[in-house]
Structure formats: C-alpha cells, structure tokens
Amino acid sequence: MTAVAAAIAVAAVGSSRAAVPAAVGRASAADRPYGLPFTEPSSMATWTISQPYGNTVYAYFERNQIYRSGQGLHMGLDFACACGTTVVAIADGVVQSIDGPGGAPPHNLMIAHPDGFVSFYGHLLERPALEIGQSVARGQPVALSGDMYETCYSSPHLHLEIRDASLQRLFNPVQFIDADWHSLLLYGSGPLSYERELSDPRRWQSFDDQPPIQLGGALLNEFAQPYPSGEH
Ligand SMILES: [Zn+2]
Numbered sequence: 001m002t003a004v005a006a007a008i009a010v011a012a013v014g015s016s017r018a019a020v021p022a023a024v025g026r027a028s029a030a031d032r033p034y035g036l037p038f039t040e041p042s043s044m045a046t047w048t049i050s051q052p053y054g055n056t057v058y059a060y061f062e063r064n065q066i067y068r069s070g071q072g073l074h075m076g077l078d079f080a081c082a083c084g085t086t087v088v089a090i091a092d093g094v095v096q097s098i099d100g101p102g103g104a105p106p107h108n109l110m111i112a113h114p115d116g117f118v119s120f121y122g123h124l125l126e127r128p129a130l131e132i133g134q135s136v137a138r139g140q141p142v143a144l145s146g147d148m149y150e151t152c153y154s155s156p157h158l159h160l161e162i163r164d165a166s167l168q169r170l171f172n173p174v175q176f177i178d179a180d181w182h183s184l185l186l187y188g189s190g191p192l193s194y195e196r197e198l199s200d201p202r203r204w205q206s207f208d209d210q211p212p213i214q215l216g217g218a219l220l221n222e223f224a225q226p227y228p229s230g231e232h
Pocket of ligand 1: 051074075076077158159160
C-alpha cells in the first residue's frame, strides 16, 4: 500500500465512524479546525464570498443544469478573487489528485486530510505544481485561482468543496473553516439568498444550516411551492 493509499484508508475509517455526523453538527468556532484558503484577509482588493454553499437561488434555477449532479444545490463555497490569487491548503494533508474528478475547470486539486475529509479547489488558473502523494501543510501555497470561462474577467473565483473520503458526499465548508462567516457573507459580492419552499419557509435559509449533498442523488430543491418561482 502506498503512502497515499494508506492515508486515504485511514481517512475512510475515520469518516465512517463519527467524523461525518460531528462535522454536520458543528456549531462553534472551536469545532472548526480548518483555515481559509487565502493568507490575505478578505477585502475588496483581495477576495470576497460570491456564493455560499447549498440551497441558493442561483443553484435552484440551475438545478437541472449546472447543479444537477449535486442534488440541485451549490456544492461548495465560492470566493471571488482575481486570476492568479494564491490559494493555500486549508489544513495539513496529502495531495490526492490534480486535475482529477470533480470538474470545476480549467484545473482542480484535491487534498486528503488526516481526519477523513478531502478539500477540493476548483477553477484554478493552471495545473498545480504539486505531486500526487506530496504532503502539504495548512497555509502552504498550493495553487493559483482562475476563471471557469478562462477569461479572467467573466467569473474569476475559487470554488472550494469539502467531501468525505468516498468523494461522493459533500458538506458545507463553513462548518469546517474557522472564520467570521457572518461578516464575510454580509459584504460578499453575491446575494446571500436562498430558495424557499413556502410550505416550510425557514428550512435551509441560513449559511450554516444547509444539508449535505450526495452526488447523483435526487434533487433536494424540486419544491412544490418555490419562491422565487419560475422555470429556467
Ligand atoms: Zn462554486
């Protein structure tokens, strides 16, 4: 067994026990062991949050297209930033894949962490100059952020996901990353708006109250009484 396989096997055992439920229920900053993917603090000159994870209005309208594989939800957290912004590892880990599965073109990176979770960095400017199996430390530069349309003016942002070791189950990154999320989301460059089901209008309306995603599962937001409504 290679070092990478061993690390992933350990991670899989960890996640199958208690790590996943604990992560879903995390509520306090002390329980959030990861850091932000940038060394610079948020500002209009560095990076801002442009779309939160989960049941966003944008994801709802794209539930049958962009976000179909993610049960209709936004599968990660988007950080608007200029092309070429340095991205750092959010926790210690081992490089699991470079331009592997997960999409978010043009380039992506996965890092496996000892606690059983994997961080995924998407829409990277260029192929990260790392090796599979290489150890990386929290805060270490690992990539440069890019633009999904490869123009660097259309939609430059970093898409960050947290998955379990199966890579099929995704979680809200704010439950893992220690940051002042209230402030970051308040002044982000995208609207903090969630799709409502009017028969249960308070469900999934907060940045820290969003459901996990099972890749390929049924849509979670095919609401009977959606607000705002409309087809796309
Ligand atoms: Zn995204």
